[in-house]
Structures are given as C-alpha cells and as structure tokens.
Amino acid sequence: MLIIAICVALLAIKVIIKKNGRFPNTHVGGSKAMRKRGIKCVQSQDRDARKENPMAVKERREK
Numbered sequence: 001m002l003i004i005a006i007c008v009a010l011l012a013i014k015v016i017i018k019k020n021g022r023f024p025n026t027h028v029g030g031s032k033a034m035r036k037r038g039i040k041c042v043q044s045q046d047r048d049a050r051k052e053n054p055m056a057v058k059e060r061r062e063k
Contacts, residue, residue, distance in 0.1 A: 029041050
C-alpha cells in the first residue's frame, strides 16, 4: 500500500504544483494528431452511428 501511495503522489506532483494543474487527457479524442486523421474513440463512433440522420429517406413498408 505504501508503494502505491508513493506512486500516486509522484504522478500527482504536476497537478499539485501547477495553479490550474490537471491530469493529461490520454483519451483518443484528446489527441490532436488523431483528430486530424479523423480517428475517434469507439464510444464516440458508436454515438455518431446511432444518431438518426435527418436527411435520410423514410422507406415504406409493404403490408
């Protein structure tokens, strides 16, 4: 437990010392290079795929 506490404290030094310090965003969407290539995280891609397209043509169902 002591080793884990020391590791967490060392990782948080930047956050504690800086005035508006934050942990770095390691999410795929937080990377400028990934956004430039159009790569998103799976959750964002799934959310976008589930959105209803307002331009979609409604299909008639045959009875």
